[in-house]
Amino acid sequence: MMERNESKSYWRHTKVQMLTSLLPFVLAMIVLPLYADALNHKRILGMPLGYFLACQGLSVIAFVTIAVFVNRQDAIDHWHGAHEDF
Amino acid sequence: MAFTTRSRLVNPRLGTYFGIFTAAFAALVLMALMLEQLGAADAQVRLIMFGGPVLFFLAIGLTSRVNEAHDYFACGRRVPAFFNGLVLGVAALGGAAFLALTGSLFIIGFDAVCLAIGWYAGLVFMGVLFAPFLRKYGAYTLPTFLGRRFESRTVRIVAAATLSVPILLLLVAEARFAAYAAAWLLGQSERLMVAVVVTCATAIVIAGGMRSLTWSSVAQAIVALLALAAPVTIVALMVSNLPLPQMTHGNVLRLLTRAEINQGVPIVLAPSLAFDLPREGVEQLVKRFIQSFGSIGSLSFVLMSFVAAAGIAASPALLARSGTTPGVYDARKSLGWAVLVAGIVLLTLPAVAVYLRALLLEQVVGQRGDSLPLWFQLLQQAGIARIEAKTQLVRLAGIGFERDAVLFALPIAAGFPQVLVYLALAGALAAALAALASSLAAIGGILAEDVVYGLPDEATPEATRIGTARIAMLGAAFVTIWLAIAAPADPLQLFLWSLTLNASVSFPVLLLAIWVKRTNAWGALAGMITGFGVTVFTMLLGETGAISLPSALAGAVGLPLAIAAALGATKLTPAPGRNALDIVRDVRVPGGETLYDRELRLLRLKNRTPA
Numbered sequence: 001m002m003e004r005n006e007s008k009s010y011w012r013h014t015k016v017q018m019l020t021s022l023l024p025f026v027l028a029m030i031v032l033p034l035y036a037d038a039l040n041h042k043r044i045l046g047m048p049l050g051y052f053l054a055c056q057g058l059s060v061i062a063f064v065t066i067a068v069f070v071n072r073q074d075a076i077d078h079w080h081g082a083h084e085d086f
Numbered sequence: 087m088a089f090t091t092r093s094r095l096v097n098p099r100l101g102t103y104f105g106i107f108t109a110a111f112a113a114l115v116l117m118a119l120m121l122e123q124l125g126a127a128d129a130q131v132r133l134i135m136f137g138g139p140v141l142f143f144l145a146i147g148l149t150s151r152v153n154e155a156h157d158y159f160a161c162g163r164r165v166p167a168f169f170n171g172l173v174l175g176v177a178a179l180g181g182a183a184f185l186a187l188t189g190s191l192f193i194i195g196f197d198a199v200c201l202a203i204g205w206y207a208g209l210v211f212m213g214v215l216f217a218p219f220l221r222k223y224g225a226y227t228l229p230t231f232l233g234r235r236f237e238s239r240t241v242r243i244v245a246a247a248t249l250s251v252p253i254l255l256l257l258v259a260e261a262r263f264a265a266y267a268a269a270w271l272l273g274q275s276e277r278l279m280v281a282v283v284v285t286c287a288t289a290i291v292i293a294g295g296m297r298s299l300t301w302s303s304v305a306q307a308i309v310a311l312l313a314l315a316a317p318v319t320i321v322a323l324m325v326s327n328l329p330l331p332q333m334t335h336g337n338v339l340r341l342l343t344r345a346e347i348n349q350g351v352p353i354v355l356a357p358s359l360a361f362d363l364p365r366e367g368v369e370q371l372v373k374r375f376i377q378s379f380g381s382i383g384s385l386s387f388v389l390m391s392f393v394a395a396a397g398i399a400a401s402p403a404l405l406a407r408s409g410t411t412p413g414v415y416d417a418r419k420s421l422g423w424a425v426l427v428a429g430i431v432l433l434t435l436p437a438v439a440v441y442l443r444a445l446l447l448e449q450v451v452g453q454r455g456d457s458l459p460l461w462f463q464l465l466q467q468a469g470i471a472r473i474e475a476k477t478q479l480v481r482l483a484g485i486g487f488e489r490d491a492v493l494f495a496l497p498i499a500a501g502f503p504q505v506l507v508y509l510a511l512a513g514a515l516a517a518a519l520a521a522l523a524s525s526l527a528a529i530g531g532i533l534a535e536d537v538v539y540g541l542p543d544e545a546t547p548e549a550t551r552i553g554t555a556r557i558a559m560l561g562a563a564f565v566t567i568w569l570a571i572a573a574p575a576d577p578l579q580l581f582l583w584s585l586t587l588n589a590s591v592s593f594p595v596l597l598l599a600i601w602v603k604r605t606n607a608w609g610a611l612a613g614m615i616t617g618f619g620v621t622v623f624t625m626l627l628g629e630t631g632a633i634s635l636p637s638a639l640a641g642a643v644g645l646p647l648a649i650a651a652a653l654g655a656t657k658l659t660p661a662p663g664r665n666a667l668d669i670v671r672d673v674r675v676p677g678g679e680t681l682y683d684r685e686l687r688l689l690r691l692k693n694r695t696p697a
Contacts, residue, residue: 007675015601022210022211022214025210029207033200033387036196043336043340045333045334045336046336046337047335047340048336048376050378051196055199055432059429060429062209062429063206063422063426063429066209066213066421070415070418070419070421070422073218074418077415077677083677084677
């Protein structure tokens with residue numbers, strides 16, 4: 001279990017991690033589709049770049065976001081001793 | 087203190103079991119394929135492709151019967167992250183993605199991507215913002231958590247009442263999707279199939295609650311994924327020699343775009359608040375596939391992706407799953423798997439749409455209306471496709487196509503054996519059944535745990551609690567059948583309304599309950615009531631045309647207002663009590679015993695010792 005005075009710094013750490021995970025993702029979620037048309041004249045893997053970024057790109061970003069979040073948050077839990085003891 | 091270990095909880099043979107199931111299902115499909123080639127009657131093959139998978143689901147659901155509340159409402163907290171993620175991903179998608187999103191992508195092209203973005207963003211939000219904390223609390227339903235967190239039975243009842251509405255909308259929508267797929271699969275009327283599929287879903291989930299739901303939904307997810315992958319992968323192999331439709335439909339897309347330019351398909355630009363998703367039934371193809379913001383305006387696009395994301399993230403039907411994993415770490419990890427599963431599906435659906443559109447442009451457009459290929463005539467006879475003038479050359483803009491039929495129109499158009507068409511339908515049916523069953527379990531849990539036993543203490547005997555949940559599920563199933571038959575609204579619209587209500591009722595209050603310690607019961611009540619009221623009012627205004635905001639986007643108004651109301655009411659009223667603050671502090675730390683389990687254990691101890 002975690003020390004009581006550790007919980008403040010643990011929660012601050014967790015909040016920062018939440019924001020660093022979500023803010024870039026939310027930004028990508030807004031920006032990529034809006035500029036899709038402007039990018040569509042370039043191609044990647046035969047696909048128009050804007051379409052590729054908004055479909056394939058964004059779903060890969062989503063997966064990377066959540067994967068990095070799971071690992072980072074687990075590291076934070078262990079750093080502060082807040083992890084589950086199985 | 088660890089009473090049980092992860093390794094003791096999780097069944098190590100799960101992979102083997104579902105490997106066997108996958109092999110059995112593949113064998114069933116191959117058998118149906120052989121029977122078809124040997125000249126068996128069409129009705130027989132249809133029955134095999136409908137009855138086979140559904141019998142599997144029923145068998146899994148009925149044999150997972152349980153008598154303990156811990157198993158009935160939380161699957162004994164023994165679902166490994168991968169399986170939980172698989173179920174979450176497919177239950178979140180449901181028939182709405184498999185049938186309606188494919189069709190919308192086919193008809194309005196890029197603009198429908200806003201829904202796809204909403205889906206995986208919603209799962210990301212759920213994983214980062216809600217799921218680990220709800221798992222740490224471990225409540226069986228969302229209103230139970232809110233009631234405990236705010237130390238208020240009023241909050242619990244109000245949450246149960248307001249959250250039942252979006253679940254009910256979701257139930258009706260998924261019942262319609264499942265019935266649609268089943269009706270095409272069996273060649274029966276959709277009204278009859280509504281009753282059949284809802285009965286099946288109820289039978290699957292009623293015996294073992296969350297346990298039946300989890301293991302049968304894993305099977306449904308496997309069927310749905312295989313059935314989605316098979317036809318489109320074969321098409322990809324034929325087109326590009328690579329079995330990866332998600333990555334290789336680019337060349338087809340390029341040819342498609344060129345053909346559309348040659349056809350003179352216009353570039354349409356919609357006003358920024360336009361929201362013209364294809365409706366149920368036959369819709370005209372109007373715009374180029376790749377062009378953005380032709381049917382849905384740019385502002386609507388962004389708002390829709392956020393409303394859908396918030397709606398998925400805070401969906402009470404999906405969050406009921408968060409208690410089933412062995413630990414908080416697994417709850418986070420399961421959302422990772424869910425994003426992966428949903429991402430793969432949502433990348434495959436555009437490929438289906440692109441291939442079908444390319445086939446249409448290649449073989450139908452530019453031909454004379456009375457000398458069309460056989461598959462298109464079949465689709466015309468079935469009422470799926472329509473062309474304007476029979477004797478002139480067919481133009482792309484003159485073709486109408488039924489939205490929900492696109493998924494299984496691809497194997498028809500590619501000239502595949504009928505079994506592959508039925509396979510696509512069985513997959514859509516399985517996905518819709520998974521979503522239907524998970525909503526049924528959620529609403530049964532909410533009605534039993536929070537409405538009936540929300541007033542007295544949790545000391546009710548477990549058998550009574552489970553019995554009440556079963557009765558509640560039956561009641562919800564009857565209401566669903568009745569609504570789906572009596573009020574046949576567009577199921578995609580119902581699904582979007584359910585998301586928009588989730589986004590404005592459950593998302594703000596959950597966000598504040600976990601992330602803002604100061605929020606008290608008054609704030610929660612104000613948030614939920616404001617969110618619900620404002621959203622319903624905006625939806626009504628939007629539907630009657632009094633304001634130009636489309637009703638599906640009402641959550642974009644409701645969500646910020648609900649947060650503002652909750653924060654305002656919190657500021658004006660005293661801070662929450664010591665107990666509530668303790669709960670928030672405990673919920674935020676993954677380590678330690680699951681709070682709800684500890685509460686029930688203490689309650690049991692108290693009742694055992696005579697006073």
